[in-house]
Amino acid sequence: MSMLVSPDTPRISTRDLTVAYGDYILMRDVNLDVRKGDIFLIMGGSGCGKSTLLRVLMGLKAPSKGRxxxxxxxxxxxxxxxxxxxxxxxxxxxxxxALWSSMTLAENVGLPLQQYTDLEDAEIRELASLKLALAGLAGFEDYYPSEISGGMRKRAGLARAMALDPDVLFLDEPSAGLDPVSSRLLDDLILELRDTLGTTFVIVSHELASIFAIANNGIFLDAATRTVMARGNPTDMLHDPATAPSARKFLTRGEG
Amino acid sequence: MLCVSNHTACRFAENAAFPRTSGRAALCRRLAFYLFKGKTLSALAGIPRCGYTIKMNTGPQVSLRRDGTECRVCVGGSWNISQPWPPEAGDALRAADGGCGRLLLTADGLHQWDSSLLVFLVRLVRQARARQVEVVDNLPPGLGRLLQLAFAVPPKEGAQRGTREAGLLERLGGSVLSVPVSVGDFLEFLGDAALSFGRFLLGRSHMRAQDFLAAMYECGVCALPIISITSLLFGLILAFVGAVQLQQFGAQLYVAGLVGIGMLRVMGAVMVGVVMSGRMGASYAAVIGTMQVNEEVDALSTTGLSPTDFLVLPRMLALALMTPLLTVYADLMGILGGFLVGVGMLGLNAPEYLNATVSMVNFRHGLIGLVYGAVFGVIIALSGCYHGMRCGRSALAVGRATTTAVVHSLVGIIVATAIITIICNLLRI
Known part of the structure; x- marks a missing residue:
């Protein structure tokens, strides 16, 4: 993807996107631009369609309208x-x-490498171990997903997502289910990957601490109006008096 | 002496030189209530009067008092979810439904309450709001807060589902209209599977050898014990049933031909098909369906890998290869069953029975059985994988997918048996 793209072109964009389930319109007129190196947050209350928007962006659900x-x-x-x-x-x-349950963690991380590279098995194993170590799972290479905790499964999922050093990483609620220390380590890892490899992140999250710590861009989806009610840096959104009340309420945990 | 129970509070009230009047119990009740709320006796002066006597351990109570256009609904007593509302609750609900211009909610002598009171108040407030009646909340703080919380998030627009049940004709029409959709969906899946097989032939498939081998082991080696038992017993039954008739003509030797031809030509394959649809069809639907629930199939797609190559192709190839082999095995076990009956019960000797079998069956019978087996294998794999891949994202959906996969594969086996038998008949083979 990166070879053909000029530096100014957004990595991911949507134009007048409408997403619906049957007759029920979940969101409409969603426009966003995710640029290289962005840590882009999709925010919003429960049921506003954040995860569905992510599924549309990552090619798992076709939009009803828009591009x-x-x-x-x-x-x-x-x-x-x-x-x-x-x-x-x-x-x-x-x-x-969403780890493949019939494979060990090393096999989970190694599968994309096996499919898309000509690396030897030993090199694939070494790379898988490195990715698992980056996600804090060194030594767990030969465990099956059913043998580790939910938080560890999530971190292994991140290691698999990083396997091919992708241009864009989509993370759906990465901090949910993680203890505060692991959550902080995950934030650090995201920043590190962005700074060193130039990875672009599109993240769905509710974790305000994480949002303010790492995001430099984002949108707020409002369940009532079913569209984007605020956009930009979440910290700026918080301090901008023009920010929509629903977005302010979200960013201040209902106190604003 | 702050009370730890209402009972303690009442003893305190009795010992505190209150005059023993007819209202003593009510006063005791109120005192307990206020002690519980951490208030002092002076608060008693401000207790709203409901116009009824609060008794100890009484059930739920509601009073309605009208003052011009204002309706004052007062709740008290003990509200328990297992007890019905008092009759006065109906009067209050009717008043809220348009009988007054302002609704004042108060509580007096309310000692225990649970969701049943909250449900009553929510319905009251909802009816009042629907009629634009002003609601004034003078309830105890905790109850008032919960009531506010019940209305804090307005119902999502368009989220409410109607309670109307579709009529018989509507449901019938819906079922008929869904048939082309289902057929189209299955054909799309079939096309995907065919493309995947094409990629496999061209050496461009994502299928992993170890997945294929694992599928072969699972549907082949692991199925041997159940195939052995069912086929042996089936051969035995076939021999018994045949012997009853053939013995009458002294033709019990023909039991060998009956069992041999029956098993080789069709019954061995049908036995394997029935066993495998219960065993592997259900298993494939459940495994792939659970992978759908856990987003594992989505994870394959987002990695750019074809779920059909990864999940359907190895299972389909494994079953298409292993079912004919299992059919051969089932044939042999069936013949063994017939042999045991022939030699053990019909008085035939072993070489005689085996010679009769060899002379009556031929290679063509075995070959037709193999065709049946291969077709059944593909039907079972397609049915199991199709229902797994189209499974919803809940445990209920996985159960439904599993059941449907087995039913469809069994129906498919019977239909295929009929078609192949008719074709063989037409071709005189």
């Missing part, structure tokens, strides 16, 4: 092969981790 652009290229109007190629440039951490 999703990957480096300027229309994702949903592209052919199947092109779409699969574009998806190889992304990594995804699902809410539950």
């Amino acid at each position: 999703v652009l990957y480096g300027g290229q229309d994702f949903w109007n592209a052919g199947e092969d092109v779409r699969q190629g574009l998806m190889r440039g992304i990594g995804v951490l699902f809410q539950s981790g």
Whole structure:
């Protein structure tokens, strides 16, 4: 994805996006631009469609209307092969981790490498171990997902998402279920990956501490109006008097 | 002496030289209430009067008093979710539903309450609001806060589902209209599976060898014990049933042909098909369905890997290969069952029975059985994988997918048996 994209082109954009389940419109007129190196937060109350928007962005659910652009290229109007190629440039951490249960952690992380590189098995194993170590799971290479805790599964999911050093990482509620220390370590890892590898992040999160600590851009989806009610840096949103009351309420835990 | 129970509070009140009047119990009750709330006796002066006598251990109580356009609803007593509302609750609800211009909610002598009181108050307030009646909340703080919380988040627009039940014709129409959708969906899945098989032939498939081998082991080696038992017993039954008739003509030797031809030509394959649809069809639907629930299938897609290549193809190939092999095994076990009956009960000797079997069956019978087996294998794999891949995201959906997979594969096996039998008949083979 990165080879064909000029530096000014947003990595991920949406134009007049409408998402619906049958007749029920979940959100409409969603426009966003995620630029290289952004840590982009999708915020909003429960049920406003954050995770669904993420599924649309990562190619798992087609929008009812509007476009999703990957480096300027229309994702949903592209052919199947092109779409699969574009998806190889992304990594995804699902809410539950979504590790393949029949494989060990090393195999989970190693599978994308096995499929898309010509590396030897030993090198794949070494890379998988490195990614697991970065996610704080050194020594757990030969464990099956059912043998580790929920938080560890989530971190292993992140290691798998990072396997191919993707341009864009989608993280769905990365801190949920993690203890405060692990959550802080995860934030540090996200910042480190952004600073060293230039990885772009699109994150769905409720964790205000995380949001203010790492995000430099984002949108607030409002469940009542079913569209974007605020956009920009979350800290600026908080201090801007023009920020929509629903967004302010969210960012101040209902106190604003 | 701050009370730790209402009973203690009342003893305190009795010992505190209150005059023993008819209202003593009510006063005691109120005192207990205020002690519980951490208030002093002076607060008694401000107790709203409801116009009824609060008794110890009484049930739920509601009073309605009208003052011009104002309706004052006072709740008291003990509210328990297992007890019905008092009759006065109906009067209060009717008043809130348009009988007054202002609704004042108060409580007096309320000692125990749970969700039943809250439900009553929520319904009262909802009816009053629907009629634009002003509601004034003078309830105890905790109750008032919970009531406010119940209305804090307004119902989401469009989220409410109607309670109307579809009529018979509507449901029938819906079912008929869904058939083309289901057929289209299955054909799309079939196309995906065919493309995946094409990629496999061209060496471009994502399928991993170890997944294929694991699927072969699971549906082949692991199925041997159950196939052994069912086929042996089936051969035995077939021999018994045949012998009853053939013995009448002294033709019990033909039991060998009956069992041999029956098992080789169709019954061995059908036995394997039935066992495998219960065993593997259900297993495939449940495993892939659970992977859907856990987002594992989505994880494959977002990695740019084809879930069909990864999950469907190895299972389909494994079953298509292993079912014919299991059919051969089932045939042999069935013949063994017939042999045991022939030699053990019909008085035939072993070489005689085996010679009769060899002379009556031929290679063509075995080959037709293998065709049945391969077709059944593909049907079971497609049904199991299709229902797994189209499974919803709940435990209920996984259960439904599993059941449907087995039912559909069994129906598919019977239909395929009929079709292949008719074709063989037409071709005179």
